[in-house]
Amino acid sequence: MELKENTVQQTLCLPLCGRMIAARKYPDLFPDRDAERIVRELGQDISGRAMYRLQYMWINCVIRQYNLAWEITEYLKKHPRAAVVELGAGLSCLRRQMSSNANPWYCLDMENVIALREKHIPPGEHEHNVVCDLDDFSWFDKIDFNPAEGIVFTAGGLFYYFEKDQVRRLLCAMAERFPGGMITFDAVNSLGLKGVNAEVKLAGNNRTKSFFSLEHPEKELESWSDRIINVSEKDYADGYLKGGYRKSFITRVFNWTMRTFHMGFMLHVEFKQ
Numbered sequence: 001m002e003l004k005e006n007t008v009q010q011t012l013c014l015p016l017c018g019r020m021i022a023a024r025k026y027p028d029l030f031p032d033r034d035a036e037r038i039v040r041e042l043g044q045d046i047s048g049r050a051m052y053r054l055q056y057m058w059i060n061c062v063i064r065q066y067n068l069a070w071e072i073t074e075y076l077k078k079h080p081r082a083a084v085v086e087l088g089a090g091l092s093c094l095r096r097q098m099s100s101n102a103n104p105w106y107c108l109d110m111e112n113v114i115a116l117r118e119k120h121i122p123p124g125e126h127e128h129n130v131v132c133d134l135d136d137f138s139w140f141d142k143i144d145f146n147p148a149e150g151i152v153f154t155a156g157g158l159f160y161y162f163e164k165d166q167v168r169r170l171l172c173a174m175a176e177r178f179p180g181g182m183i184t185f186d187a188v189n190s191l192g193l194k195g196v197n198a199e200v201k202l203a204g205n206n207r208t209k210s211f212f213s214l215e216h217p218e219k220e221l222e223s224w225s226d227r228i229i230n231v232s233e234k235d236y237a238d239g240y241l242k243g244g245y246r247k248s249f250i251t252r253v254f255n256w257t258m259r260t261f262h263m264g265f266m267l268h269v270e271f272k273q
Helices: 009-025 035-042 055-078 094-098 111-120 137-142 164-177 190-202 217-224 249-260
Strands: 083-087 105-109 127-131 151-155 182-188 228-235 264-271
Touching: 009 035, 009 055, 035 111, 055 094, 055 151, 055 182, 055 249, 055 264, 105 111, 111 127, 127 137, 137 164, 164 217, 164 228, 164 264, 182 190, 217 228, 217 264
Parallel strands: 083 105, 083 151, 105 127, 151 182
Antiparallel strands: 182 264, 228 264
């Protein structure tokens, strides 16, 4: 099964190829031993495109995985038996990167994407692939949630493709259904959103658009529901990962620009107990 041209699903190859390049150049940074194999099996290698000559275009793919793993790990310190749920899991190998087999782990995505996961990514002992439409909240019933044990969600590179009202409805509904849970995801402001759309075009996808942005995340998200609490943010590039790779001059400039103009960040959002 191949990914159709100019679709959101095709953008799966962007982070996948980025993770592959990062694994070649910095194999010990946050090891991803599956990306190159999956790219080869898919026959969708776009790593030779001009965009990947820029370090920040591929290093950010592994940095996001690292950031998500950090948030999961911190949550599991207090909730060691919590379920982990990747919304829009795509071809993420986060569980395998974390060597996590003890916790229930759910990978949610559209039918054709889950078909690719099941073909290319061996599931863990407690891992479940779930076909769903995130706008249809019936997927809530497919998660075995125990409030006493907790639940942590990730949405890496996902919400850009949602309208803000979609994200609001989803997070408010999740906050009601999964009290005591937490979600972490990456986001941008309106200026950063222009950059996201430009990157997708660079990859040869001229139809897929990004929509979601936040100017003041804490104020905006906590205004959506009294069950959305303790919103905090960290710098995307340097907020979690402290070294481990040599930054090019362009990467340093890019990171400074993103930080200075609040163009990209990681968010931590809790659901009231």
